[in-house]
Amino acid sequence: TTAPTTAPTAAATAAPTAAPTAAPKPGELDKATIDKAKQEGKLTFYTSLNEDDAKFIIAEFNKAYPEIKVTLNRKSSEKIVAQFITEAKAGSVLADVLETGGLDIAKPIKEGLIQEFRPPAADKFPDNLKDPKGLWTAARLGIESIAWNTTLVKAEDAPKSFEDLADPKWKGKILIESTDVEVLLALAKLKFKDDAKTTDYLKKLAANDLQPSAGHTETLDLLIAGQRAVFWGAHGHTTARKAKDGAPVDYMRTEGVLTVDGAVLPKGAPNVNAAKVFINWYLGEDGQKAVAARKRVPARPGIADPALMPKTTYVSGPEGIDDFAKYDKMWKDILGFQ
Template sequence: MRRIIFLWGWVLFLSQLPFPAWGQDARLAKARDEKKVVVYNTTTVPDMQKLIEGFHKKYPFLEVESFRSSGERLLQKIFTEARAGRYFADAYIISGLQLWLLRDAGQVVPYLSPEREGVLKPFKDEAGYWAGVYFNLEVIGVNTRLTQPREMPKRWEDLLDPRWKGRMALENEEIPWFASLQQIMGEEKAMDFSRRLAKQQLQMRSGHTLISQLLAAGEVALTPTLRVNIAETLKMKGAPVEWAAIEPVAPNAPVSLGLAKNAPHPNSARLFIDFILSREGQTVVRELNRNPTRGDVEQPVPRATKVKLFEMNWDGVVKNYARYVKDFNDIFGVTSGEK
């Protein structure tokens, strides 16, 4: 009888323990055996290194192998590997638009991380295929040594002024911005604006970091899609850079995180996803001057919180993504070799 009472008491004790803790212990054990996690990403190398350092501090027994490329090239790599039946990636950190394309192609699988509870509703789906890591606000950026305050554009049409001809740079994969103009202005007006803007002899460059460096160095006077976090970092370093928003601003689709199909190290991947979405991981995101997606982590640039935002229909963009890419490339003269 005593034995039965003892066993029943033990069962009752175990039943009070949080079930996720049992699962977490099992996952930790399996992750130790996996030894590493492979992350395909489009994040800047310094930012990714900070995220890896934070993760490694919590899980020192796991190596993070990072493969970085531009969004379009990364998509090509993933689809090429999938067609060959080769799966190397465990997790993806990539633009939401491109992650949604991977979802529709069956290249990501759902994972309902417990840390998703803290992520704001606009930055996650219900099924668990993706959750935002951070989001970018792109604004007009100018070199203050080459421009006067009164010259700061207040409308998109101001970029068509002859004073800016040959003095602007645009990122050559700026599809989200191109799509957002069509929703804000209307398709016909936005396409006409884009064609006229292309006649301003823009420098088409690869990478927002490179363009921001050109801006700070005075190689260009203006870029229409300077990211706020980059602008503020440059300003803190004393660079002659200022920014202004042409409202309403459509935030980029969040840079998002997803679990890869047939991940070779699935338990390590889930631990990585948990960390990135946790308050601890999102605090690292904030320290990078990025906009975290959790509601309990403060935004890094108070001025940016006052910008009027435009709510995008991203589903419509995803459905017409190939057309947006083709139109953008045709208008701005971008060839596949420039990506």
């Protein structure tokens, strides 16, 4: 007589305990973290993404998680990182998510201000787009290449490699962004793989009477205006957007440097669960499609417009910070830019 009552009792007690421990689907966070995030109900997002794009991303996130209010703090990469480090060192962490350029994001990582977090959504990201310890994951990419004014340069004469602009035929025709050391660093480490070759290349480039300018967008506008014929280090994604709007520009797709903008989780984030939910959504399919919708280059494989991507790429991530001082000195010594 006890058997019939024992079986249903076991089944009844097993059912409620099984649900909370059910494994999350691939790429998703566990239910407990998501529930805690909704209870927190807010997060603060520090980013260098321009304000319109950041607000679009937040609005898309809120379609998935309307319970989590996002406060935006948008500044330039250098300024947002400086603010975060100052606050964190003072014991007042206000940021729940920090997202900005790789070499800048390396600074708080080196200071020990970032905690490990491996977003499930990034499981299939290639190794060069995430840190093995989980200290950073690429969220979006910048394409740095060579652009040209299509009224001044015929397609058949356009550069096919970074070395092409070392040719004396380009003397007096090259624009360059005056602080673009990150492109040099990536080429030195991943293309030339030799400091003597890098130095030789830079000297030949310098001999071609470069015209330095501040800001990639501003320099691209000078190219469009016909001030010079080519732009070393132009942002490919921005060039493509300008070309679509009718500007006489195109860019090299045979090779290019990919710069990384990474998303990280600060130590002491006041809303740590909401931060994890935001980062995981941002790196997942919906978040990365939102990045692509703003004509930017999402890091998640398979979502970026393949027409934008160079065939050969050299990825510059946060690990480059260790060599930055050396190549910054080389850049300034040889090119004369300060």
